[in-house]
Amino acid sequence: MKGQLKRIFQPFKNDLKEFDRHFKRLMSSNVRIVDAIAKYLVIHKGKQFRPALLLVSARASGEPQQATYVTAVVVELLHTATLIHDDVVDNAELRRGFPTIHKIWKSKVAILMGDYLLAKSLIAATETQNLEIMNIIATVAKRMSKGELLQFQKSRNLDITEREYFQLIADKTASLISACCELGAVTVDAPPDYRERLKDYGEYLGMAFQIKDDMLDYEGSIGVLGKPVGLDLKEKKITLPLLYAFRESPGKSRKRIIRTLKNGADKKDILEIVRFVNEYGGLEKAHLKAVEFKDRALETLEGLPRSPARDALATLAEFAITRNK
């Protein structure tokens, strides 16, 4: 982990080490190709944001147990599996600045490896022998794939509404982030009120996080997010900044842009749409919405006992919408 995120999670580095030990144990296999990919994934590992969030949520509501670390592995494996499949679906070239699995090993292998990691995630979940954990994981797996399918459907028709956008990012992103926070609480047997609060905090954090992510697609440049600006547009994904710009612009602009996207936008088109979004205040309005979610996340935290973990979660909420990558 790097930069600000690393600083936020610094006080919990022993928990992260314990997670890492279990992660390596559960990633091992006896199939050569699996081990080769697993090694690549470990070298180019991401921020491990989700397991860290689970660990800090556990600390904010109790004392981490063996099940806490194992469940942190469950969510990381689930997240990794979905990223690998998403990269195939989007035909993405890079992930974290490095070639994606399907670019190195072909799509076939990426599909199978995603399935394998998903199964491994389940194996890890059953290790906890806790039915509540299984229920949460099954539900989040369903919400995530439902979100992806809805996103595909919407990118084909380009007819997404603001309400559908929120539903989509809730399923696609916030569901897992919320599950991490709730699972942290479940694994330490936290009181129901703390558990509910952490679950809600996670849902708001996830919404703020994804809105910011969608904003960065208009703000970023290659090298920062590890992907070029306007990639969502290329994939015909209409996100909040564009939806808000549509609302402030003359009706015919919307039609024109939809037509451009349908026909496949080139580099020039993309830059024009980015300008359009800026011109009609789409980014500022999206930012206000992200702030709204962030504020709700912070409010929800206030019912938890004061602790370094609670403070870290509050800082995370601020970070989610101020980060520049």
Added chain:
Amino acid sequence: MKGQLKRIFQPFKNDLKEFDRHFKRLMSSNVRIVDAIAKYLVIHKGKQFRPALLLVSARASGEPQQATYVTAVVVELLHTATLIHDDVVDNAELRRGFPTIHKIWKSKVAILMGDYLLAKSLIAATETQNLEIMNIIATVAKRMSKGELLQFQKSRNLDITEREYFQLIADKTASLISACCELGAVTVDAPPDYRERLKDYGEYLGMAFQIKDDMLDYEGSIGVLGKPVGLDLKEKKITLPLLYAFRESPGKSRKRIIRTLKNGADKKDILEIVRFVNEYGGLEKAHLKAVEFKDRALETLEGLPRSPARDALATLAEFAITRNK
């Protein structure tokens, strides 16, 4: 279900109806594209061999419960999910004689739909609130994807041994068939001895079933299995009939055939390899192996109490190796 298989399962048609009721309930969603594919899958549904096997195993060792029917849905959803992904991986045109999901809706959708059905399968599994069931499902999901990955690795190097072949089909096919039989027993709370026997019976049945499947690839023609003869060879999958033919043939034939497969075999090459397998008795030897597994399956059944269900399982074992499609 059609023909002989339908006759075997005929006495259990009420159980199958009850399964179907739960299947339809658990397949429903509120995403348009999901429902469209689900409808297509229901219309072109397969033999539903695995859920039927689970139901009959339950009858052979106790009295079916609500959990029995729900678990039958779990295995059918899991099986369907893996078929959809396998068809993308193999770029198969037809399944059950009809266009595959990825040919109609594109690979992206097929990947996401497979993930969705896998998640739905988990949701169904958690409905049973039974940790043992979850453990079995997680283990089988891992074995199946491990088997597929091993198969891919072997098809790239064309260096599979007889032992690896058995490991591969055990993971890829027998694991789920065995799990169906075991799960039937688990859901009726059968005595441990019955449960063990059904699990073993399923593993032997699965082995016999897959060996016959691999033989049919040399025997079948399009329209029978719904796929052309020699498809495995085109996908560089070396199966038991060829492995056994290699053993009886001069060393240089093996090298020549491996070279042909590596370079991509055309129609003429495939026919030549089919002739080679026949000439060196590969099919007869594979048949003897299938008979061996079938006999072990029958022996294992003998420790179960006599019942129409046990008789049906015995008939199934015979059917697994005598079927011509």
